[in-house]
């Protein structure tokens with residue numbers, strides 16, 4: 198069974214990587230990913246300046262998934278740029294995620310990343326905050342187009358975006374129309390956490406995270422059907438782009454489903470947080486077993502071949 202995948206023309210040993218935000222804030226964490234079985238890895242979304250993020254507890258895990266309101270804790274973009282400069286890009290595909298607090302911050306970070314010689318792939322987090330009181334950039338299609346126009350002008354290499362989940366077909370259509378205006382926007386990562394869930398503990402009668410009165414982004418099993426829908430929606434609407442699936446991957450089965458829905462690579466977040474980097478070995482083993490049981494000798498044999506009724 199062959200798990201190799203082509204991403205932007207580059208062969209990878211397997212389709213797995215971490216989800217941005219998990220096990221990727223410090224060089225220690227990043228080196229752990231670099232030594233793991235994952236074929237690719239992405240840094241924590243970064244801002245112009247370092248941030249400590251929100252007060253703890255800001256992450257909570259549950260039987261069905263996780264909730265977080267980390268508040269963009271990161272070491273500042275230069276730290277990740279330095280990591281990319283030192284990185285052995287032959288060994289693993291490295292993505293660098295940015296989430297500027299303003300349009301200008303994103304442009305300033307991109308100008309620096311463009312000058313760097315590292316071939317890390319740029320992923321722009323569209324859940325980045327917008328003007329206070331307005332929806333996040335990913336939910337404000339005019340702001341999204343304005344940001345992508347600036348990125349497209351400032352950055353001459355292929356880049357990608359991390360999208361929040363959409364739920365209305367008209368929003369899939371509107372978002373895809375914006376993305377398809379940018380040919381160098383080569384990949385789309387779906388989904389970011391399902392925003393502003395509220396987990397309540399029946400024993401304590403309390404919320405479980407401190408920031409935002411307990412409101413936070415959901416991950417894990419809770420979000421799998423939404424993640425699969427977003428992967429497939431953009432797979433259908435953006436035939437010239439590759440899709441990276443993220444959301445609800447806890448075993449080979451969910452990785453298989455993301456690939457079936459059209460994903461080229463598959464990210465693991467909550468399960469990586471809970472289990473550590475061994476999760477990649479386990480999921481790869483499970484995916485291999487599923488493919489063997491179905492007689493698939495390559496991922497191309499089934500990627501995107503989701504059946505409808």
Ligand SMILES: CC(C)(C)CCc1c(C(=O)O)[nH]c(=O)[nH]c1=O
Pocket residue numbers: 218242265266267268269270296322324325326389390414
């Ligand atoms: C939610 C933001 C803080 C605006 C961006 C960073 C981010 C965070 C975070 O750092 O709280 N958590 C997520 O699940 N997804 C994200 O994109």
